[in-house]
Amino acid sequence: MADFVSEKIVSIIAEQAMLQPHEVEKDATLESLGVDSLGLVEAVFAIEETFDIQVPFNANEPGSNAFDISSVQSIIKAVEKLLAEAG
Amino acid sequence: MPRRVVITGMGAVSPLGMSATETMNAMAAGRSGISRLEFRDVERLQIRIGGQIKGYDESHHFTRQEIALCDRFTQFAILAAREAVLQSGLGPMGQRSGVVLGTSGGGLQTQDENFRKVYEEGKNRVHPFVVPRLMNNSAASHISMIHGITGPSYTVSTACASSNHAMGQAFHLIRGGMSDVMLTGGSESMLCFGGIKAWEGLRVMSKDGCRPFSKNRNGMVQGEGAAVFVFEELEHARARGADIFAEVSGFAMSADASDIVMPNTDGAVQAISAALDDAGLNPEDIGYINAHGTGTTANDRSEINAVKRVFGKHAAALRISSTKSMHAHLIGGTGAVELLACIMALREGIIAPTINYEEPDPDCDLNVVPNEAQQAEVKATLSNAFAFGGLNAVMALRKAP
Numbered sequence: 390m391a392d393f394v395s396e397k398i399v400s401i402i403a404e405q406a407m408l409q410p411h412e413v414e415k416d417a418t419l420e421s422l423g424v425d426s427l428g429l430v431e432a433v434f435a436i437e438e439t440f441d442i443q444v445p446f447n448a449n450e451p452g453s454n455a456f457d458i459s460s461v462q463s464i465i466k467a468v469e470k471l472l473a474e475a476g
Numbered sequence: 477m478p479r480r481v482v483i484t485g486m487g488a489v490s491p492l493g494m495s496a497t498e499t500m501n502a503m504a505a506g507r508s509g510i511s512r513l514e515f516r517d518v519e520r521l522q523i524r525i526g527g528q529i530k531g532y533d534e535s536h537h538f539t540r541q542e543i544a545l546c547d548r549f550t551q552f553a554i555l556a557a558r559e560a561v562l563q564s565g566l567g568p569m570g571q572r573s574g575v576v577l578g579t580s581g582g583g584l585q586t587q588d589e590n591f592r593k594v595y596e597e598g599k600n601r602v603h604p605f606v607v608p609r610l611m612n613n614s615a616a617s618h619i620s621m622i623h624g625i626t627g628p629s630y631t632v633s634t635a636c637a638s639s640n641h642a643m644g645q646a647f648h649l650i651r652g653g654m655s656d657v658m659l660t661g662g663s664e665s666m667l668c669f670g671g672i673k674a675w676e677g678l679r680v681m682s683k684d685g686c687r688p689f690s691k692n693r694n695g696m697v698q699g700e701g702a703a704v705f706v707f708e709e710l711e712h713a714r715a716r717g718a719d720i721f722a723e724v725s726g727f728a729m730s731a732d733a734s735d736i737v738m739p740n741t742d743g744a745v746q747a748i749s750a751a752l753d754d755a756g757l758n759p760e761d762i763g764y765i766n767a768h769g770t771g772t773t774a775n776d777r778s779e780i781n782a783v784k785r786v787f788g789k790h791a792a793a794l795r796i797s798s799t800k801s802m803h804a805h806l807i808g809g810t811g812a813v814e815l816l817a818c819i820m821a822l823r824e825g826i827i828a829p830t831i832n833y834e835e836p837d838p839d840c841d842l843n844v845v846p847n848e849a850q851q852a853e854v855k856a857t858l859s860n861a862f863a864f865g866g867l868n869a870v871m872a873l874r875k876a877p
Contacts, residue, residue, distance in 0.1 A: 404540075430604040431544060437601055 394440070394472065395465050401435045402461055415462040422461075429458065436464075442471045480725075481650045482876065483819065484718040485566070485706030487559025489552040490813050491527030491699045491803045495559055499703075499813065500820045502802065503828035504849050509803050510686060510697055517669040523681045526667050527699020527804030545605055546618060547583035552702035552809075553615035553663035554622065561623055564706040565718060566657060568624035574655045575616045575629040576646045577704070578638030578662030580808030581671065582631075583610030588670040615663050619704075627655050636768070638662050639703075639811030640861035640869035644727035646707050647871075656712045661812030663702030672698065678737070680772055686805075688769035688798035688830050689776050689844040691837035696770040699804030703812035710877065720876040722819050725856070726755025732866025739775050739862050744782035747868040751858060752786070755872035759787045762794055762872075763854030764821040766814045767844075768862045769798020769830065770805055779860065780840045795852060797830040797845035811861040811869070818857040818873050825853050 396410075402419070403410045405428040413422065419429055426448065433446045433456075444467075445455040457463040488495060491509025492502035502509065513526045534543050534551055546554065557575075586609040593599045608614060613631040620629045628649055632642040639662030646660035666672075675681055675698060682695035713720055728750030732743030752759060768779055784791045799817045806813055817828040826849050833846035843850075856874040863869075 407540075427545070427605070428541075434601070434604045 394469055397439055398436065398465050398468060399461065401432050401439065405432050413461060416460055418460050419458060436468060440468060440472060442468070442475055444471065479651050479653060480710035480723060480877070481647050481707050482710050482713050482720045483705050483722045483724060484708045484713050484720055485560035485564030486703070486721065486816065486819065487556035487563070488701065488703040488813060488816060489529065489555045490701035490703065490806070491529055496703065496816055500816050503799055503817055503820065504826045506829045506831045506848055507802060508831060509699065513667060513672070515668055520669070521672055521676060523672055523676050523683055525683070525685070525697055526672070527697065527701070527806070528667050529700055545608055547586045547609045547614060547665070549579060549581070549583060549585070549663045549665040549702070550615040550618055552665060552700070553577060553704060554618055556661065556663070556702040556704040557619045557623070557659050560659065560704045560706050564708070565716070566706065569657055570624060571626045572655055573625045573657040574627040574646070574649060575619045575625055575659045576632060576642045576649070577616045577660065578632045578634070578642035578808045578811065579612055579615065579664055580633055580635050580638050581664060581666040582612035583614060584666040584671050585668050586610040588668040591670065619659055623659065625659065633808065634867045634869070635863040635865055636805065636807055636810060637861035637863035637867050637869040638808035640859065640871055641729065643705070643811065643815070643871060644729060644869055647724045647727050650707055650709050656709045658707040659704055660707055661702065661704035662809040664807045664809035665700040666807065667698065667700050682771065685832050686771045686801050687832040687834060688767065688771040688801050689837060689840040690833045691835040693771045693773065693776065695772055696800070697804040699806045701803070701806050701813060702809050703816060705812070705815065722822050722873045722876055724871065725874045726751050726757065726872035728754050728870050730868045732868070734866055736866070737864050739778040740866060741778045741781045741785070743866055743868050744779060744860070744862055745785050747870045748782060748786045748858065748860065751870035751872045755856070755874070757856050757872060757874070759790045761856045762787070762858055763852055764818065764827050764857045765794060765796040766817045766857065766859040767796050767798045768860045769800050771798070771800060775862065777839045779862065780842060783842065791842055795827045795843045795845050795850060797828055799828050801831040811859060811871070815859055815871065818859050821854045821857055822873060822875050825851050827852055827854070
């Protein structure tokens with residue numbers, strides 16, 4: 390399960406960054422991957438669609454959200470948490 | 477001496493071709509761009525024909541990111557603007573330039589698709605860019621960003637007269653001194669299930685073809701596409717040695733103040749007469765009129781009556797055709813595509829025909845250029861647009877100075 394989540398998220402972010410999944414380092418920030426604010430919103434949408442979850446993310450204040458987007462790894466962790474909560 | 481306005485670039489994406497030249501060539505050849513509609517749920521429609529742009533692959537023209545932000549109507553406008561700017565030879569344009577575009581439905585495809593998701597499919601989430609895709613000013617905004625245009629820019633929406641109203645505004649902005657260069661025209665793409673279903677309800681659509689001025693006509697046919705022009709102040713264009721395709725010499729608007737869908741001859745007469753006055757033209761100067769010519773009995777009779785009233789004896793000498801018979805009715809984009817027929821008449825002396833003309837109508841007994849293009853030396857033209865809601869806009873062009 391963990392691998393599946395991680396793989397999916399990496400591929401979603403890779404698509405926004407126009408990179409191959411293997412080029413996305415887990416500790417990279419979205420900014421360093423060239424994903425801008427619109428790309429972030431699209432990535433959140435894709436995550437919600439893929440996992441059928443609600444991501445608590447407000448684009449007005451991307452830094453101060455319950456959903457930690459500071460790196461690829463933090464996003465994976467946050468999604469895993471949401472999935473665990475959803476049961 | 478008022479500032480004069482000329483056309484120095486043109487671009488189009490229409491059912492007749494993927495450029496202004498292709499579109500004009502098809503008009504000259506009397507080719508039809510109307511075919512069977514292809515989209516989801518079309519089998520649930522009564523009306524299954526339209527001027528649909530077939531074989532268009534958005535991924536050939538735009539990146540994935542651009543597609544996420546641009547409805548089909550915006551994509552058409554961007555492509556037309558790109559062509560027009562390239563032809564004009566202008567670089568990044570700055571604050572003495574603007575964009576005024578017409579559209580009626582805006583991002584209707586985006587609305588249709590997403591309403592389907594939330595209502596029919598019961599989804600509770602839509603793509604994050606639904607709003608920036610569907611907004612009516614999306615096309616004007618993207619064009620401003622692409623070409624570095626920072627002056628007056630906005631969108632005009634007056635149903636079937638949107639493009640003419642938009643181009644009239646652009647003309648006034650240059651003539652009045654607010655701007656030197658304007659990208660202007662219009663775009664529309666409402667060939668989708670919801671778009672056509674709504675029109676079907678009005679019972680004004682034809683199931684089998686667009687036959688303006690022909691006695692056996694039975695309604696309008698809808699199309700999609702865009703045309704965008706570069707309007708430029710004459711001395712500005714001369715100073716940089718630009719090619720000039722025509723002069724925009726006058727424009728007028730009127731409101732029928734009578735009925736929300738039925739046309740009114742008085743309102744049309746008022747707009748046509750005022751456009752001639754504004755252009756400083758006599759009725760005898762006009763060699764060609766691109767008619768609104770929707771192919772509904774109500775429009776065609778009212779429009780021909782209006783032309784007879786304004787032009788008197790000269791009505792029998794001029795040519796008036798409806799190119800909607802070929803590209804169909806592009807609603808908010810139609811006036812822009814139709815302006816190409818006026819430019820072709822002025823530059824090449826080729827008058828685009830009214831095709832599908834099968835049976836003379838005694839109520840439309842002018843030279844409607846039936847079925848085949850005609851040759852004529854023309855020094856000035858008019859382009860009519862009479863919208864639902866009774867809002868009329870008529871544009872006068874003359875030969876390049």
